[in-house]
Amino acid sequence: MKDVAAAAGVSLGTVSNVLNRPDRVTASTREKVERAMADLGFIRNESARSLRSGRTRALAYVMLDAGNPFFTDVAQGIEHAAESADLSLFLCNSDSREAREATHLGHLEQQRVQGILITPVDPDTPLLDAIAQRGTPLVVVDRIRKGDQFCSVAVDDVLGGRIAVEHLIDRGHRRVAFVGGSLGVGQVADRYEGARLAWAAAGLPSDDLTLVAADSLTVASGRSAGERLAGIPSNRRPTAAVCANDLIALGLLQQATATGLRVPDDLAIVGYDDIEFAAAAAVPLTSVRQPRQELGRAAADLVLDEATNPEHRHQQVVFTPELVARASTLGTHPRVSLAD
Amino acid sequence: MKDVAAAAGVSLGTVSNVLNRPDRVTASTREKVERAMADLGFIRNESARSLRSGRTRALAYVMLDAGNPFFTDVAQGIEHAAESADLSLFLCNSDSREAREATHLGHLEQQRVQGILITPVDPDTPLLDAIAQRGTPLVVVDRIRKGDQFCSVAVDDVLGGRIAVEHLIDRGHRRVAFVGGSLGVGQVADRYEGARLAWAAAGLPSDDLTLVAADSLTVASGRSAGERLAGIPSNRRPTAAVCANDLIALGLLQQATATGLRVPDDLAIVGYDDIEFAAAAAVPLTSVRQPRQELGRAAADLVLDEATNPEHRHQQVVFTPELVARASTLGTHPRVSLAD
């Protein structure tokens, strides 16, 4: 900036004014300065800027698993919000590792980002409280957290599990499997809980809603669950499966297809998340849709409110999931004959 | 830091020494200072740090489409490299929009990141040259760029197209469709070129390798291409399709399944990229695998070399793709009967 000032024959302060309050500067000088900036290829130094102003122009989202389209969609919602607020968005991936998450959080705090959005490995880690305490606006995404240390945005997973199972009951299923990861993950536990509630409400015997474990929420886990399911004699095998997420459902679908189980005739499948690949599966997947982009946007709005509004109050926003019924439970009626 | 110094009863410089050259400080004072830091919840200010040092501890990757698993895998490779170099990674998503890309690049230059990795919307945009010229290390990922303004890392797409088609010829296919987006995208043009080369090399009539347009590299485009393909009378319909990427292939697979075309018996399908969902499809997809993580890591290594090694020379790294054959071309032999 000093060089620009010299080149334009004005003072440093004037250059700053051209940048920050162009209206305070005469058209002619502004022009001179702008030309000088162009000639010199001047690029504002953001470090100096934020050092001086005490605030960066950046937001950050620490995602749990960048390989899961669900989170990239959430990120996109955040990105839009950031874009309209003219902020950069720092995307970090913890890859479900607490250590990596901690490293990222450390860096972000040092960067003094305006706010941190995070889908934490463990929503109850004291790390989050510490950050909030120290003053960085923080919003937990896709997890609920009792207490009022910070905001959170989530989807009602109990309800999601419920509507998935209700749909299957409606379609006449009386033996259903819940295929889920470890119940240690809050999400999964809630969805299972919802499933059981729906089952009980319909007055069905609780033994007929079986729990099929899967050690992680991945396609591979879904495949292995599929193997176990296929191994059950057909007169006792569940006629439908509710999966803890779409990745599992996709794996299950693949395994079912490979072993000759017809979907949905032999096994109906309901996924969870409604990621794009759910609709794109060979047998399009019925799934519980979460408003992913809205989730992101709402979280970003909250964090910005906390960052700018002194009267901010922490709140827990809960969205409502929605069932999207497709062929994996409805059947493949349109078995059109080929035009030829 | 001033507060820490006061609390510990030492000078500011000592605190800095504790942070940066702990060996120069007596154990007892170091301890005092560390306690003070803990008590006060001191967090280093990265802006000040990088202002003073003239360099940030961050790398950035501007990705073309965060929704495409291919790019998130590349990003993961970069992330690993960044992690080992103890740098933060700024992930940005241009979402294939030049304007957004430009905005991101602007921000990144202002942040003075150590290096920029990018999969650009248009590899020939002068923006990139300008950035390189101004001195920010820059590496183009997954695109080749003639000239030697900066490094690039890519995969040999002509070869990729070639091995895909060779595989189909080997399997006996004599009418093949190339389903691709606009040839304006360099990737697609190269893959098509490779396909034609293989076709010609086998001495097959060029009319029997048909080009099926798709306006974008998405699942939806694949579906619509599938409709067009299914509309062709079976005696003239291609018996196999090579797709410009896996998303298209997945859409095609879905549409084929919906209209009753059996894969691979009626239509064999080869994808491109070998994203995780290709293997996870109901009929696992044969695909041309690109070394995604390696791509990212190599790019990161190059950018770091440029940032730190004064003798750095720009180079264009080209990886070799590899065919992964699966059921979508090999057939679904394992149609196991059910244990029941």
Added chain:
DNA sequence: TCGTTCGATTAAAACGTTTCAAAGGAGCGG
């Protein structure tokens, strides 16, 4: 006892902005 030497600590400058109070100048009315 007095210099020396060496290690630990300190003081001060610098990084590139923003901001605020103050200075400068033009135009105007008296």
Added chain:
DNA sequence: CCGCTCCTTTGAAACGTTTTAATCGAACGA
């Protein structure tokens, strides 16, 4: 022609570090 006012421009301080040269003190040898 003077004094005001109002708008533009300027100068200097401040943001929180890192770094370098300088200072201080203790231990040691002569």
